[in-house]
Amino acid sequence: MQRYEIFWRLLITASRILFFFCTFAGANNFETMKHYRKELTFNTTSRREFINITPYVDACLRESGIKEGFVLCNAMHITSSVFINDDESGLHHDFELWLEKLAPEKPHSQYRHNGFEDNADAHLKRQIMGREVVVAITNGKLDFGTWEQIFYGEFDGKRPKRVLVKIIGI
C-alpha cells in the first residue's frame, strides 16, 4: 500500500464523516409539521351558559409541544359556539339578553325547525357568536391580547357536548 493510497483513503473517510454529520445536523432543521387533537366535553346545568375554556386549550397547547402555529378550537355541535371575548359576568348577562332579543327562544312555534326539536333559536344564536376561533401560537403560548379569553357558548345544553381542539405547527 503506497503513500498516496493512504492519503486517498483518509480523504474519503474524512469526507464521509463530514457528510454524515452534515446530513444528520441538517435533518434536525427539517422540522416536519406537527399536529395534535383533543376533544373537550361540557355538560351545562342550564340551557344557555358561557364557560371560559382558555385553561383547557392552554393545557392542550402545552401537551402538544408545538411552539409556532395555529390552534383551531370549534364547537362540534351546531347549537353552540366557541368565541373570544371578555371574562366579565355583567357582559355575559348582556350577551344573554341581547341574543334573546335577536333570536328569541319562545314561542317555539315561531320556527319551522321546531317540531320534534325546540332548539331553532340555538342554531341562530350560534351563527351570531360563531362556530370557531383560530388562535396564533408564538413561542409555545396562545398569542393573545390582554383581555382575550376563549369561551364555550352553550345555547341548548343539559347534555354532554363536545369541543374540538386541533393544533398544527412546529
Added chain:
Amino acid sequence: MQRYEIFWRLLITASRILFFFCTFAGANNFETMKHYRKELTFNTTSRREFINITPYVDACLRESGIKEGFVLCNAMHITSSVFINDDESGLHHDFELWLEKLAPEKPHSQYRHNGFEDNADAHLKRQIMGREVVVAITNGKLDFGTWEQIFYGEFDGKRPKRVLVKIIGI
C-alpha cells in the same frame, strides 16, 4: 489486490448502501407541509339560497391526499357566506326569515350602498353568517361532529360565484 483491500472495499460498499437506505428512509419522515387549492363555482336560480357543499369539500380533501391539517373554505365574494350548521330545510327557512328581519332587503333605498347596486342587505347578511370556516383534518377526514355540514349561503345570486377550498397539512 490483497485480502485487506477486498475487505476494506466491501466495508465501504456496505456502509454506502446503508447510508443510502438511511437517507431515503429518513426522507420519508421529513414530510414537508403540503398544500392544495380548488375553486368551486355555484350559480343559484334564486337571489338567496343555501347549498350543502360538504361533498365537494370532501372530494377536495381526498384529492389533496392530506391526512392531518386544516381546510379553509371561504366565499370569494362579499355578498355570500360559507358556514357550518344543520342540513334541515325547516331551519333553512328559519334562517331566511330571520336574516330578512335583521337585515331586510327592501326597501332598497334604505341603504346608502344601493344606487348602482341593490345588494347592501347581502353584505350585511354575510357578516352574520360569516365568510369562512376552518375545519380540522384528522386521519384524512373532515373532523366533524355528528351534524356538522358545510353550506354555501348565497344572498345575491343568479350569477356564477366562487368558493375557495385551500388545504394545508401533511
Added chain:
Amino acid sequence: MQRYEIFWRLLITASRILFFFCTFAGANNFETMKHYRKELTFNTTSRREFINITPYVDACLRESGIKEGFVLCNAMHITSSVFINDDESGLHHDFELWLEKLAPEKPHSQYRHNGFEDNADAHLKRQIMGREVVVAITNGKLDFGTWEQIFYGEFDGKRPKRVLVKIIGI
C-alpha cells in the same frame, strides 16, 4: 495502480458526486414550515371606524417570504373586529347604522357591563362582525376574490389598539 483500480475509483467518485447532488437537491424539497408574526397598531380619531388594512397585511406577507399557507389576522382587543367586505364608503355608513340598530351604544345604562366601562355595545358589535379572518396564500399572494378587502373595525377607539398578523406555510 492497475486499470480496474482506476475504474473502480472513478465509479466511487462519480457515485459520490451524484449522491451529494441528490441529497442537496432533495434538501430543497424538504421545506420546513415557516412562520411570521407582526403586530399592527391603529389609533382612530372617532369611537367607531373602519380601516382598510389589506396593504399592511400584504406587506407582512411579502416580508414573510411565505408562498403557500394561511394568514391569520385578528383583533387583539375584544371591542374591535377584523373582517372582509367591500371598500365602499356607502356600505360602511350602512354598517354603522345597522350595528347601532342591532346593538345600540346608548343608553349606556341598558348594559350591566357598563359601570366603570361604557363599551358593552362594542363587545356585542364585534361578535356580529367577527374577531378574525383566515386568508389563503397562493403563489405568495393573498388568495382573494375580486372585491375582498380586509378591514379593521373599531367600536371603542380613540386609543392605540393592536391587530395580530400571523402567517404559517412554506
